[in-house]
Amino acid sequence: MKFPRTARILKGQWDAVPFLCVLFPLCFFMLFGSYLVLPPGVAVELPTVTDGMRLDTAQPRVLLALDRQGRFYLDNQYVPEAEIVRRLEERRARLVESPVVLVHADASVSHAQVIRVGDLARQAGLERIFFVARTQP
Numbered sequence: 248m249k250f251p252r253t254a255r256i257l258k259g260q261w262d263a264v265p266f267l268c269v270l271f272p273l274c275f276f277m278l279f280g281s282y283l284v285l286p287p288g289v290a291v292e293l294p295t296v297t298d299g300m301r302l303d304t305a306q307p308r309v310l311l312a313l314d315r316q317g318r319f320y321l322d323n324q325y326v327p328e329a330e331i332v333r334r335l336e337e338r339r340a341r342l343v344e345s346p347v348v349l350v351h352a353d354a355s356v357s358h359a360q361v362i363r364v365g366d367l368a369r370q371a372g373l374e375r376i377f378f379v380a381r382t383q384p
Contacts, residue, residue, distance in 0.1 A: 292354045295381050302377060307346040309338050311368070315353045317360055328367075335371030347375045 276283075292315075302308075311331075312320040319326050321334055339345060348368045352361050365376050 302347060302349075306375075307342050307344055309335065309346045309348050309373070310351065311335075311348055311364060312351040313353060313356055313360060313364055315355045317356070319364075331367050332371045335368060335373060339372055345373060345375065347377050348373050349377050349379050351379045 310320075310322050312323070314320070319328055319331050321331065321338075326334055335348070350361070350364050350368075352364065361378070368376050
């Protein structure tokens with residue numbers, strides 16, 4: 248017995264609903280995927296201040312963090328202290344304007360270590376240093 252075939256593949260009206268049901272969740276996860284998963288890192292407890300100044304958003308920045316063990320992190324990547332000056336000099340050479348060094352120092356870090364960070368930045372030729380703190384709500 249022969250059955251009549253009425254279904255013709257890719258010959259009729261295109262149905263957008265299945266396509267959109269796949270496309271919208273895919274776009275959502277592509278756009279917001281980096282916000283849904285926290286990147287691995289080291290926790291730095293910033294000191295609190297009652298009132299502080301704000302930086303201009305147009306200035307180029309270099310993030311330099313110092314954790315409670317005294318380890319340095321340049322743009323969220325661990326860098327040995329011996330290489331900090333060289334890496335900061337490379338970063339300064341790549342930018343047209345001299346960047347601001349944002350220092351995220353842990354609250355338990357000694358004053359001598361914070362001064363050492365500023366000295367390393369000055370050795371690399373960076374004169375503008377900004378110490379980041381958490382403001383009280």
